[in-house]
Amino acid sequence: xxxxxxxALPVYRLRPSRRWVSLGLGELWDYRELLYFLVWRxxxxxxxxxxxxxxWAVIQPVFTMIVFSLIFGRLAHLPSDGxxxxxxxxxxxxxxxxxxxxxxxxxxSVVTNQRVITKVYFPRLILPLASxxxxxxxxxxxxxxxxxxMAYFGIRPTEAAWTLPLWVLLTVLTALSVGLWLSALNVRYxxxxxxxxxxxxxxxxxxxxxxxxxxxxxxxxxxxxxNPMVGVVQAFRWALLGQSRSPGSAVAISAxxxxxxxxxxxxxxxxxxxxxxxxx
Amino acid sequence: xxxxxxxxxxGKRFRVGPSVPYGSLRESLTAAFTSPGRLFARAARGxxxxxxxxxxLFDLSFEVSHGxxxxxVGRNGSGKSTLLKILSxxxxxxxxxxxxxxxxxxxLEVGTGFHPELTGRENVFVNGAILGMRRAEIVRRFDEIVAxxxxxxxxxxxxxxxxxxxxxxxxxxxxxxxxxxxxxVDEVLAVGDVAFQRKCLGKMDxxxxxxxxxxxxxxxxxxxxxxxGRTIWLEGGRVVRIGPTAEVASAYEAxxxxxxxxxxxxxxxxxxxxxxxxxxxxxxxxxxLDTFGRVTARFTLRVDRAIHGGRHGIALYxxxxxxxxxxxxxxxxxxxxxxxxxxxxxxxxxxxxxxRWHVSIFGPDRFINNLxxxxxxxxxxxxxxxxxxxxxxxxxxxxxxxxxxxxxxxPGADDRPAAAEPAAPAxxxx
Numbered sequence: 001x002x003x004x005x006x007x008a009l010p011v012y013r014l015r016p017s018r019r020w021v022s023l024g025l026g027e028l029w030d031y032r033e034l035l036y037f038l039v040w041r042x043x044x045x046x047x048x049x050x051x052x053x054x055x056w057a058v059i060q061p062v063f064t065m066i067v068f069s070l071i072f073g074r075l076a077h078l079p080s081d082g083x084x085x086x087x088x089x090x091x092x093x094x095x096x097x098x099x100x101x102x103x104x105x106x107x108x109s110v111v112t113n114q115r116v117i118t119k120v121y122f123p124r125l126i127l128p129l130a131s132x133x134x135x136x137x138x139x140x141x142x143x144x145x146x147x148x149x150m151a152y153f154g155i156r157p158t159e160a161a162w163t164l165p166l167w168v169l170l171t172v173l174t175a176l177s178v179g180l181w182l183s184a185l186n187v188r189y190x191x192x193x194x195x196x197x198x199x200x201x202x203x204x205x206x207x208x209x210x211x212x213x214x215x216x217x218x219x220x221x222x223x224x225x226x227n228p229m230v231g232v233v234q235a236f237r238w239a240l241l242g243q244s245r246s247p248g249s250a251v252a253i254s255a256x257x258x259x260x261x262x263x264x265x266x267x268x269x270x271x272x273x274x275x276x277x278x279x280x
Numbered sequence: 281x282x283x284x285x286x287x288x289x290x291g292k293r294f295r296v297g298p299s300v301p302y303g304s305l306r307e308s309l310t311a312a313f314t315s316p317g318r319l320f321a322r323a324a325r326g327x328x329x330x331x332x333x334x335x336x337l338f339d340l341s342f343e344v345s346h347g348x349x350x351x352x353v354g355r356n357g358s359g360k361s362t363l364l365k366i367l368s369x370x371x372x373x374x375x376x377x378x379x380x381x382x383x384x385x386x387x388l389e390v391g392t393g394f395h396p397e398l399t400g401r402e403n404v405f406v407n408g409a410i411l412g413m414r415r416a417e418i419v420r421r422f423d424e425i426v427a428x429x430x431x432x433x434x435x436x437x438x439x440x441x442x443x444x445x446x447x448x449x450x451x452x453x454x455x456x457x458x459x460x461x462x463x464x465v466d467e468v469l470a471v472g473d474v475a476f477q478r479k480c481l482g483k484m485d486x487x488x489x490x491x492x493x494x495x496x497x498x499x500x501x502x503x504x505x506x507x508x509g510r511t512i513w514l515e516g517g518r519v520v521r522i523g524p525t526a527e528v529a530s531a532y533e534a535x536x537x538x539x540x541x542x543x544x545x546x547x548x549x550x551x552x553x554x555x556x557x558x559x560x561x562x563x564x565x566x567x568x569l570d571t572f573g574r575v576t577a578r579f580t581l582r583v584d585r586a587i588h589g590g591r592h593g594i595a596l597y598x599x600x601x602x603x604x605x606x607x608x609x610x611x612x613x614x615x616x617x618x619x620x621x622x623x624x625x626x627x628x629x630x631x632x633x634x635x636r637w638h639v640s641i642f643g644p645d646r647f648i649n650n651l652x653x654x655x656x657x658x659x660x661x662x663x664x665x666x667x668x669x670x671x672x673x674x675x676x677x678x679x680x681x682x683x684x685x686x687x688x689x690x691p692g693a694d695d696r697p698a699a700a701e702p703a704a705p706a707x708x709x710x
Contacts, residue, residue, distance in 0.1 A: 009461060012384070014366060015377035037409040041395060041402070048397050119389045120410055121369040274372040277365065278294065 024270065027123050034122055038130035043137050057141035061097050065090045072210045081212050083241045084153050090146055091240045092209040092233045095171045098139040099229060100200045102172060105131035106179025107196045111186050114280040124273040125266075128179045132172055139168070150240070158242035167235040170251075174228040174258050180265030184272045187280050208233050213250070225253035228261070282381070284462055284493040285344040285367065289376030292337040292362050292517075336362045337517045339376070344495065346381070346461070349488040351508035351525055352497045353532050359517040360497050364388060364464045367495070382461030382493070385412060389466070396440035400431055400450055403439055407454045421457045428479070429453035449476055456483045462493040481667045501529050502669045505632050526568075526632070526660035533599040534634040534656050551585040552614070554639050554651035562620070568658045572678050575628045579621040579639050579653070587614045589644040592621065596657075597636045604630065604674065612641075631676045632659045 028035075047053045065086055072078045073085030080088035106128035110117065113127055150157065186192035207229040208216075216224055224230055231254025234247035337359040344350050352360050365371045367378060368386035393410040394403050404425060408418040418425075426435050429450040431442070439447055465484065481503070488494045488507045498504050504511060504525060511528040513520045520535075521528050557579045559566045569575060590613070595606040621639070635657045640650035664679065665672035 009382040012369065012380040013377060014369060014373060014380065016373055016375065033415050034409045037406045037415075041398065041406045044402065045395055045397050116392045116410060118365075118370060119392045120386065120412075121384075122410065122412070277371045 024123055024125070028125055028129075031122055031126055035126050035130055035133070038126065039133045042130065042134040046134070046137075054141060057138040058145055061090065061093045061142045062145065064093055064097075068093075068210045078211045079214060081214060081237075083155065083237075087146075087149055087153055087155060087241065088212075088237070089210060090149060091237050092207075094139065094142055094146055095167065095232050095236050096204060096207065096209050096229065097142065098135050098168070099171050099175045099232070100204070101138060102132040102135040102175035103179050103182070103200060104196055105134065106175065107182035107186055107192060109179075110183045110276060111190070111193070111280065117280060118277045124276055125180075125269065128176060128183045128269075132176050132179060135175070136168075136172070146240070155241065157240055158238075160239045160242065163235070163239050167232055167239060170228070170235070170255060170258065171232050173262055174232065174254075177228075177258055177261035177265045180269045181261070184265075184269045187272070187276050203227075203229065221250065222253060225250040226257050228254040228258045230254055282346045283343060283379075284346045284348065284381050285342075285378065285495070287343075287367075287376065287378040288341050290337060290340040290363075290366065290373050290378055291335055291375035292359075292366060292371070293333045293374040294336050295333045335517050337366070337373075337514075340514075340517075340519055341376075342512060342519070342522055344493060346493050347491045348510065349494045349496060349508045351504040351511035351529075352495060352514065353499070353501075353504060353511060353529065354514035354520075357516075358514040360514055361388070361466070362517070363514070364466065364495065364497065368464055380462065383412070384462045384464060385458040385460035386464040387455045387458070387466060388464070394439060394447065394451060397438055399438050400426075400435040400442070404450070404454055407451065408458075411455060411458050412460070413458060417459075425450075425453045425457050428456065428483075430476075445476075452480055456480070456487075462495070463487060464495045466497045477668070485667075500667070500669050501533060501633065502631070502663050502665065502672050503667055505529055506663050506667060526658065529632075530634040530656070530658035530660070536599055549643075549646060549648050551643065551648050552581060552583045552587060552641050553649045554641065554653075555580040555582055557637055557639075557651075557653040559657065567655050568660050569628060569630075570660050572627055572629055572661060572676075575625045577623045577625070577637065577657075579623075579637070579651075581614075581619045581621055581641065583614045583616050583619060586616055587612060587641070587643055587648070590614070590648070591642040593640045593642070593650075594623070595638045597638060598630075598674070599634050602674075604635065628659075629661075629676050629678065630659045631665060631672055631674055632661055632663055634658055 050056060052059070068089045069086045072089070073080065078085075083091075109127040109131040110124060117124065182192050182196060204210075206227055213221065213224075213230070213234055231247065231251040234250045238247045340359075340363065352363065354360050362371070364386060365388070366373050367380060368384050368388070370386075370388075393407050395406070398406065401422075404422065405415070405418055409415070426432055429446075429452070431446055431450055434442065434446065439450070442450070484496075485507065488496070494507075496504070496508060508525045510523060511525040511532075512522045513528050513532050521531055556565075557567075557577065558564075559569060559575065559577055561576065562578050589611055591608060591610050592612050593606070593608040596604040598604055637653040637657060638650065639653065641648045659676070661676055663672070664676050
């Protein structure tokens with residue numbers, strides 16, 4: 001499928017897809033307004049339908065933080081590298097919640113929109129992309145909560161805090177890369193829907209959200225950082241709380257892992273999206 | 281004329297049968313581990329074997345010029361929807377290719393993406409974006425859309441509080457204001473009550489007359505005849521016929537007739553036989569009726585044995601087997617030889633479509649011969665009745681309408697008390 005311009009009219013060639021397709025990112029740009037409206041719709045609906053509305057974006061991470069502080073901080077006495085444990089864990093919960101929301105929603109995005117998919121054409125990539133962006137709204141709200149907590153504990157953000165947008169981007173890309181794989185697989189295998197909550201659960205324990213990276217034996221840290229969320233969490237703690245040295249190597253390994261996942265996810269998604277409408 | 285759509289050998293194969301609708305994950309995982317390289321190829325192909333597949337569309341080739349309105353007819357499951365889906369890029373062809381010059385807008389279903397929690401206004405924007413409209417375009421046409429849907433007062437109410445009719449009206453209004461170069465339309469779009477349906481169909485008339493390229497699926501043959509210059513008839517995923525609407529539509533309708541009747545050739549006796557029939561002056565075979573004026577129908581009858589005191593009957597059936605007209609003459613005397621039975625009819629104002637003449641000849645005491653005349657008579661006059669078949673009736677009457685004030689002859693006007701008169705117009709305005 002390709003688009004070209006002859007005179008004023010675009011020409012679309014419809015034919016069976018060949019082995020390799022372009023990623024179609026240019027077309028994605030043409031549909032940016034649709035992306036905007038889909039994100040806008042989700043955010044609106046999310047806060048309209050729930051009784052507590054925006055409060056959910058605060059309640060979820062705050063309660064998780066309280067539970068973690070009691071169990072892992074007070075009872076298990078896990079080290080928090082010098083910072084008060086609640087702030088220590090909240091700084092990690094922030095990207096984690098963004099990641100798990102974005103991953104869950106994007107994995108289901110194509111299947112949820114099956115009615116639209118079988119009736120209208122648009123680049124299907126818009127769907128997981130929109131789900132991921134929706135998570136950012138909640139993120140901004142809980143970020144404000146973290147700022148308040150840090151003020152309460154008298155912690156000033158470090159100068160490295162300006163790098164935060166970069167780490168948010170890394171979080172989003174991580175979620176998107178996995179979400180691309182899962183949303184495409186979900187069309188064919190509905191098992192994915194049941195596997196995702198389970199996956200995020202396990203994944204959280206494989207990520208230093210409730211504990212510190214320092215309890216991992218140094219020999220294993222390289223391998224451990226293949227989990228992209230390890231790099232993300234380390235970067236957040238570094239940028240906000242100024243903990244330890246810069247997380248350079250962990251972030252580099254994680255970013256590389258994301259890149260591989262993202263590219264393969266994009267290719268797989270583009271390869272299978274042609275048949276979404278037939279299979280879903 | 282510049283080309284708008286060109287299809288060459290277009291085909292689409294689907295898998296069918298009771299097999300697992302969503303392939304088993306275990307199977308695929310096993311396959312992925314034993315030969316990981318095949319994962320991508322398998323997934324893209326659809327991951328199924330060849331034997332459980334059918335061609336929903338097969339070897340379809342056609343061209344549509346810019347500004348042409350083309351009808352698409354065929355029974356359910358004939359591949360019409362599949363074709364529209366391929367052209368609108370929802371699904372990909374399995375074989376062949378198509379070329380589309382210009383932006384395509386498809387109205388295959390209305391209201392896709394409507395969310396009950398959002399207001400009418402919000403849904404117009406989201407739905408418009410999904411259908412491919414730009415934000416600026418929606419803003420520009422917003423008032424028009426809302427007015428068309430007749431929901432001005434409720435535009436800021438969540439659509440979950442709308443009646444289903446209101447939802448459909450709003451959804452159609454958005455879709456109807458889409459302005460791509462090429463429009464694919466499925467007739468299910470005519471929604472709501474009769475008044476709104478008329479509005480929808482009127483809108484489609486407008487669209488097709490504005491020089492837009494339209495591919496139009498409908499079961500309303502009257503509408504196809506009215507709007508479409510050419511028509512494609514599909515059956516079982518294959519083209520039966522492509523050509524001028526008058527011909528294709530009649531042939532399509534006649535295909536229903538073949539199965540419905542023509543079973544009546546019973547008990548022929550030797551002695552006489554109807555052979556052929558034609559319209560007009562008899563100079564050459566003609567079976568198409570294109571006039572509201574005088575019609576001549578000729579039937580050839582070969583008589584082998586003289587008939588005395590016989591009877592001759594004639595009947596005209598429509599595609600559904602209803603008798604349009606019938607007549608009989610008694611006391612017929614015929615000598616052996618070739619005869620022509622000629623009917624002069626002053627006017628035959630039938631709705632366009634296929635009709636079948638049925639002629640018969642009887643002896644004084646027994647049935648001799650009858651003929652279901654083939655080919656059928658195609659009435660190809662311009663449709664003058666209602667756009668929807670069910671309201672158009674059986675006839676196609678040339679007419680004029682004049683609506684005028686009947687002030688001078690209003691009977692009852694003098695009886696009314698004078699005081700009531702000023703109140704009446706005011707009440708009518710509300």
